[in-house]
Amino acid sequence: MTLRFNKFCTEELTIKEIQSGMENGDITSKELVMYYLHRIAKYDQDGQNLNSILEINPDAIFIAEALDYERKIKGIRGPLHGVAVLLKDNIETGDSMHTSAGTIALANHIASKDSFLVGKLRDAGAVILGKTNMTELANGMSSEMWAGYSSRGGQVLNPYGEPDLFVGGSSSGSAVAVAANFTVLSVGTETDASILSPAIQNSVVGIKPTVGLISRSGIIPFTYSQDTAGPFARTVTDAAILLTALTGVDRNDPATFKCEGRIEQDYSVFLDSKGLKGAKIGVFNKASSEFLNSDEYDESLFNDVVETISDQGAKIYKDIDIPSFHRDWNWGVTLYELKHSLDNYLSQLPSHLPVHSISELIEFNKGMKDQALKYGQDKLELRATFPNTLRNPEYLVAKIEDLYYSQEQGIDYALKKYDLDAILFPSYIGSTICAKAGYPSIAIPAGYMKNGKPFGITFAGTVFSEGKLIKLAYAFEQATKLRQSPIMPNT
Numbered sequence: 346m347t348l349r350f351n352k353f354c355t356e357e358l359t360i361k362e363i364q365s366g367m368e369n370g371d372i373t374s375k376e377l378v379m380y381y382l383h384r385i386a387k388y389d390q391d392g393q394n395l396n397s398i399l400e401i402n403p404d405a406i407f408i409a410e411a412l413d414y415e416r417k418i419k420g421i422r423g424p425l426h427g428v429a430v431l432l433k434d435n436i437e438t439g440d441s442m443h444t445s446a447g448t449i450a451l452a453n454h455i456a457s458k459d460s461f462l463v464g465k466l467r468d469a470g471a472v473i474l475g476k477t478n479m480t481e482l483a484n485g486m487s488s489e490m491w492a493g494y495s496s497r498g499g500q501v502l503n504p505y506g507e508p509d510l511f512v513g514g515s516s517s518g519s520a521v522a523v524a525a526n527f528t529v530l531s532v533g534t535e536t537d538a539s540i541l542s543p544a545i546q547n548s549v550v551g552i553k554p555t556v557g558l559i560s561r562s563g564i565i566p567f568t569y570s571q572d573t574a575g576p577f578a579r580t581v582t583d584a585a586i587l588l589t590a591l592t593g594v595d596r597n598d599p600a601t602f603k604c605e606g607r608i609e610q611d612y613s614v615f616l617d618s619k620g621l622k623g624a625k626i627g628v629f630n631k632a633s634s635e636f637l638n639s640d641e642y643d644e645s646l647f648n649d650v651v652e653t654i655s656d657q658g659a660k661i662y663k664d665i666d667i668p669s670f671h672r673d674w675n676w677g678v679t680l681y682e683l684k685h686s687l688d689n690y691l692s693q694l695p696s697h698l699p700v701h702s703i704s705e706l707i708e709f710n711k712g713m714k715d716q717a718l719k720y721g722q723d724k725l726e727l728r729a730t731f732p733n734t735l736r737n738p739e740y741l742v743a744k745i746e747d748l749y750y751s752q753e754q755g756i757d758y759a760l761k762k763y764d765l766d767a768i769l770f771p772s773y774i775g776s777t778i779c780a781k782a783g784y785p786s787i788a789i790p791a792g793y794m795k796n797g798k799p800f801g802i803t804f805a806g807t808v809f810s811e812g813k814l815i816k817l818a819y820a821f822e823q824a825t826k827l828r829q830s831p832i833m834p835n836t
Contacts, residue, residue, distance in 0.1 A: 354380040357526050357830060360424050360583050367416065367427060374409035374416075374427030378472055381429055385527050388833055397521035399434050399498045400442050401475040409472050424586050426470035431531040433519050434476040434498070435483060435565040436574065438463050442473075446565045447481035447495025449717050450700045450709045460563025461595045462532065462574055469590040474528055477518030482725070483539060483567045484515045485683055490720040492542070493517030496710075503546060504831035505799055513543030516577070520547040523577045524831055530587050531577045536567045536679065538776035540575045544788040545773050545801035548828055550584045550818070552576050553776075555809050556783035557600035558608065559591045566686035568679050569600075570744065571780045579828065581789065581819040585612040588811065607809050615812040620820035622658030626804075627665035627765040632774050646792045646800045647771045650821075654769070657824050662763045669750035669758075670778055677743030678781075684731040703729045751782035757807055767810070767817055770803040779805050787814045789821065790828040 353371045366372040382401065389395045402408075412427045421427075432438065435446040437456035445451035459467065466473065478498035481490065492514030493501035501517040503510040504525045513520060516533025520543035523531050533540045535553045544551025552575045559574045566572055576587035589612045594601045609615075628651055636642055655661050684703065691701050700706040707725055710717040731737075755778050759768060768775065770786075779786045786805040794800055802821075804814045822828075 351376055357579060358529060359580055360428055360529060360586055363428055363529065364421070364424060364426070373413045374472060375406055375413055377427070378405050378409045378429055378474065381474060381527055384525070388525060389522075389527055392834060393502065393504065395502045395504055395521055395525055396499050397477055397501050397518040397525065398431070398527060399447075399476045399478040399495075399518065402440065402442055402473050404440060405429075405472055405474050412470055412472065422468070422470035423590075425466070425590055428471055428530065429474040429528045430466055430471045430587070431474050431477050431519060431522050431528045432463065433516050433531075433533045434479050434495075435534060436460050436463065436476075436532060437563040438473060440473075442476055444476070444565065445497055446483065447479050447497050448706070449496045449713060450706055451698065452497050454694065454698055456563065458563070461560035461593070461598065462591050463563065465590055465593055471590070477516075477522050477531060479518055480515030482687075483534065483536060483565075485567055485687070485724055485728070487720040487722055487724055489723070494720070496717045496719065504833065505548065506797055510798065511546055513546035515539040517543045519577050520544055520549055520551065523547075523549045523579060525833065526830070529578070530583060532574055532587075532591070533577055534564060534572060534574045535780070536571045537780040538773050540577070541773035541776045541786055541788045541803055544577060545803075546799060548790040548793075548799035548801065548831075550578050550581050550790070551788045552584050552588055552811070552815075553779070553786045554588065554592075554811055555785045557598075557602075557604055558785075558809070558811065560593065560595035560598040560601050562595050562597045566690055568682040569686055570678050570682060570747070571783065581787075581815060581822050582613065582616055584787075585616060585815050585819075588612045609812055612812060612815055615816040616819045617816050618820055618823040619658075620816035621654055621824070624659040624766045624817055625662065625764060626654055626659045626817070627662045627759055627763050627768045629667065629670075629768055629770050629775065630664045631666070631670065632771065633671070636774055640794075640798065641772050643792075643794050643800050646794070647802070650791050650802050651769070653825055654821060657820060662765065665759050665763055665765070665768065667755055667759045667768075667778065669754045672750055674777065674781070675739075675743040675746060677740045678747055680728060681731055681735060681737060681740040684728045685733045685735050688733050747781040751778045752784075756782050756784050756805065760807055766813055767804045767806045770805060772801060773803055775803055775805050784808055785811045785814060787818045789818045791825075792827050793829065
């Protein structure tokens with residue numbers, strides 16, 4: 346059977362183009378959803394088998410039809426009305442879809458209610474299209490596991506190259522789905538690099554916000570200190586619109602309390618094509634030799650970025666110093682907090698599910714070794730040995746040191762010393778120090794290497810500097826327009 350779609354659907358659409366098309370009658374939300382489902386069938390689950398989608402919302406078309414009718418009789422709720430959004434598989438939805446974090450043990454877990462951020466999306470009129478594949482347990486499973494692999498979903502592939510091209514993790518499926526045009530928007534989560542890395546690898550825009558700007562409620566946890574959700578899109582504009590919809594103070598998440606009065610009503614107001622003019626940008630060139638000699642870095646492309654930023658009127662501070670960047674970080678926070686947070690989450694699951702603790706999860710996986718332990722579970726087994734009281738002196742000292750060295754002796758030190766608006770990192774090498782600080786970053790495409798592999802950059806700043814970072818990223822994007830669509834057969 347050959348499906349024919351409105352010509353309007355056969356390209357990468359932005360939110361503005363979708364809304365304009367719906368207003369003019371060129372397309373409906375139902376047609377848009379059907380188009381994405383067709384592409385998922387053709388390229389994600391067949392053809393290139395990108396495997397970015399783990400589950401489809403069986404009610405997506407009904408929801409789209411209802412939103413189309415609402416548009417006719419009431420008008421639109423906002424820019425996301427009728428727009429498709431995919432969610433990483435660790436984000437709970439109170440519908441018939443499962444939330445498993447890629448594990449077989451939770452393959453039948455249906456949440457009792459929407460996560461806070463999903464409620465925000467539904468209120469904004471978005472169509473939740475489905476769940477995306479991810480690195481199992483957000484890379485908390487095995488040190489040998491490939492990025493983008495889960496026991497439940499298999500391996501996510503990068504649409505820009507051969508099957509072994511690094512796809513980034515752990516929000517791999519969310520990034521690939523946007524890059525391959527299976528949706529216009531998706532939501533991922535990050536503890537350290539899990540949004541920034543796949544955004545860079547798949548040539549899309551990813552925003553890792555200040556921890557607490559988006560509620561953590563209803564997300565299968567990794568840590569308390571560093572976890573955050575964040576948007577993926579093909580343009581900075583669309584990412585800013587999605588960020589606006591996701592933010593809000595949640596009485597069930599203390600991390601959001603500090604955001605009261607500090608959340609922007611509309612992050613799209615920062616979309617200024619002249620946003621680099623007069624900006625003070627510190628360039629971090631002191632990456633490790635291991636990174637500089639890896640296939641993650643392209644000196645020529647990064648130099649082009651710096652030159653472009655300068656040409657756009659920014660003041661460049663080269664080779665800035667971040668005193669703590671190369672310190673030997675203590676990983677006690679992630680070790681102890683995963684044990685505590687995941688054990689607590691599992692303990693509250695319904696009784697019919699097979700696991701209610703990390704220890705039970707480990708034993709369950711052993712009982713399904715062929716399916717569940719392709720790469721082992723050494724990370725999980727290590728964390729099972731930790732106490733769950735969060736009073737251990739190693740943990741407490743690590744928590745304090747993480748904040749001090751990432752903030753006062755890290756990002757804030759550099760911003761104040763050089764009087765900067767933001768720090769520019771090649772690829773996503775600034776992810777760890779920003780993650781430990783709980784500070785925001787935005788990753789954007791910055792060209793392609795000779796072998797076709799995407800290259801990108803990250804702008805990073807201090808707490809609640811999302812607006813400033815969006816302004817800088819948008820100005821760079823508009824000055825360069827470097828992103829190219831992946832080559833998909835027969836498109």
